Amino acid sequence: MSDYILEMNQISKEFTGVKALSNVNFKVERGEIHFLVGENGAGKSTLMKVLSGVYPYGTYSGDIVFNNEVQKFNKISDSVDVGIVIIYQELALFPDLSVYENIFAGNEIQKGGVLNWNKAIVEAKKMLDKVGLKVNPETLIKDLGVGKQQLVEIAKALSKEVKLLILDEPTAALNEDDSENLLQLLLELKKQGITSIMISHKLKEVTAIADKATVLRDGQTICTLERSKGEITEEAIIKNMVGREIEDIYPKRPKKVLGEKVLELSNWTAYDSKLGRNVANNVNMHVKQGEIVGIAGLMGSGRTELALSIFGNAAKYKIQGDLFIEGQPGKFKHPSEAIKAGIAYVTEDRKGDGLFLQQDIKSNISIGNLKEISSNGVVNENEENVIAQEYRESLGIKTPSLLQLVGNLSGGNQQKVSLGKWLFVGPKLLILDEPTRGIDVGAKFEIYTVMNELINKGMSIIMISSELGEVLGMSDRVYVMAEGEIKGELSSEEASQEKIMELATQ
Incomplete structure (x- = not known):
């Protein structure tokens, strides 16, 4: 009989008429590494935000059962209290504070109402040893690379006696060595009895360490693939993610004579x-x-x-x-x-440098070449709409409206908007x-x-x-x-x- 640490039953979540999750069922066994995969906009992060209390009880329908008890999380601290910790791609660390201060931020060690920083340093060292990070606990976060900062986040989770660790795209900003180290750490944590859920677009990570992989598509559960049954292959994951087979992810183009x-x-x-x-x-x-x-x-x-x-x-x-x-x-x-x-340059940091997240799609696309659609310093909104619609269609930007805020788009669609902005420059x-x-x-x-x-x-x-x-x-x-x-x-x-x-x- 399966021993489930987590069961999410018939979870549905809507945003202003758009159904982000539709009767999703998701089960995780105790002590396993379970990947959650799917295209951008499939509902992965939304499901984990429901689980962690970012979206409180009452804003969704369905049940969360953790350790055989129905949970009604109203805030993130409620999920942390029962042993669920989520680590996002954008790390929640204080750059100007030390490693040990970050590990125990909000969870300070006290004695008689007085903060005991000496003990915090000692305990922080124990957490760092568990994640294999050999740095002085008094080192400032801003002096560490992204890979080491990621490990500090995990050490912080361990200090909270985590039972279920959720990682949302943890290797997106890591190099291959740091990514490999993180995967090995998850395997080590598994030996210590810690259950992990990991969201990742890197299929080689899924095939490398996943015990199971649940695929979401368009806010619905498609399937759960199991390593023990030989089901976790890149081909199977892709087919279930996109609803079709992509035999060669790198489309070929015929060789031709190059120009000057x-x-x-x-x-x-x-x-x-x-x-x-x-x-x-x-x-x-x-x-x-x-x-x-x-x-x-x-x-x-x-x-x-x-x-x-x-x-x-x-x-x-x-x-x-x-x-x-x-x-x-x-x-x-x-x-x-x-x-x-x-010359045009599409930055690696589309959220920080490439786009205006609080502006709509058409404004982001036109911003790089306003002179083309302006007269006497006034933007011709009709032309702006026509241009934005052209790039929406040619780049396949999935959105209900050109007035959609870019910050609300999936990563893939944000990247297409960034491309459209620079293609409009010609x-x-x-x-x-x-x-x-x-x-x-x-x-x-x-x-x-x-x-x-x-x-x-x-x-x-x-x-x-x-x-x-x-x-x-x-x-x-x-x-x-x-x-x-x-x-x-x-x-x-x-x-x-x-x-x-x-x-x-x-």
């Missing part, structure tokens, strides 16, 4: 005065019309810094070397100058920095299809990606960076994960 060089860098160097070092060093590279050039490398290798130095140098690096656009010299002092020259060269980070496999396929369509129309693309499969699947050529330098150039025929990693670790 659109971009060329010669001995290009960018010096960051804050860091006191070159973030791009003596870079020589080029991009031809009609090709996708991938830039691979580990986090901190200088990929994003190189992109920013090309795109108008918003970070104010000290630049040396030469840049040519279609054979003509250029060195841009501001992104507006780069845009005017035909670039010759599009720089995509982590174009599919945090979006599901179905939305990835759609983004890749759009990339191929743009290439076929004569645009050029630089794609920065931490996913080696993506780099290999979409690039015509690959440059590999490490410590701000180009360590090698590989054609699509000779590129492999092994060769890329060999160059990236030089």
Whole structure:
């Protein structure tokens, strides 16, 4: 007989007439690692917010049964009190406080009404040992990398005597080493009797450690796949997630004769005065019309810094070397100058830097090229609607209205809006920095299809990606960076994960 630590029965949740969850059933056995998968907008995060008390009892229908007792959580602390802790992709840490202060924030160790920080440091060290993080508990959070901050969050959960740990896209901002360490930690916590629920778009993570995987689609439970029955395969997950088989997630495009060089860098160097070092060093590279050039490398290798130095140098690096656009010299002092020259940059941080989350879709799409739809400084709203509708259709932005706030869209649809904004500028060269980070496999396929369509129309693309499969699947050529330098150039025929990693670790 199954021993369920959690049962969510017939859960339904609506937002202003839109049904986010429809009679969802979700069961988790004690001591297992259970993945929750589905396309963006499938209802995964909404279901976990119901479970953790973000959406209080009475705002949804159905029952939550935890440890054989029906629960009626009215706030997050109610779920924490019974041993349920959720960790979001955007970490809830105080950067200017120490590790131990963060671990016991809101759960301070007291003696006689007085905070006992000495004991807190000792206990924090025990929690850090459990998650395998070897740092001084007095270290400030802002001095740790994202991967270590993630481990502090888990240590914080362990300090609350967690029984059910929920992780929402925990590896979205981690490099491959940190991601692997986190997966191994979940396996270790499983040995300690801790049950985990993990939301992830990275199917290799699901196939690596999941005991079970429940698939949601359009707010409904589709199925639960079990490792013990041999059901957890990428093919099975994709088919159930998107309702169809995607035989090749990287759509092929026919080989064609490439055009002239659109971009060329010669001995290009960018010096960051804050860091006191070159973030791009003596870079020589080029991009031809009609090709996708991938830039691979580990986090901190200088990929994003190189992109920013090309795109108008918003970070104010000290630049040396030469840049040519279609054979003509250029060195841009501001992104507006780069845009005017035909370069666009889709940032890796769409929520922080790429979009206005509290504005609607049409405003976000038009913002990059208002002159095109303005007369005497006044925006023609009819033209704005027409343009936004064109990109909504061509990019497949799933939304009931162009007046929908971008912050309410799924990650995949937000990325499409970000793409639409820059496509409206009409670039010759599009720089995509982590174009599919945090979006599901179905939305990835759609983004890749759009990339191929743009290439076929004569645009050029630089794609920065931490996913080696993506780099290999979409690039015509690959440059590999490490410590701000180009360590090698590989054609699509000779590129492999092994060769890329060999160059990236030089």
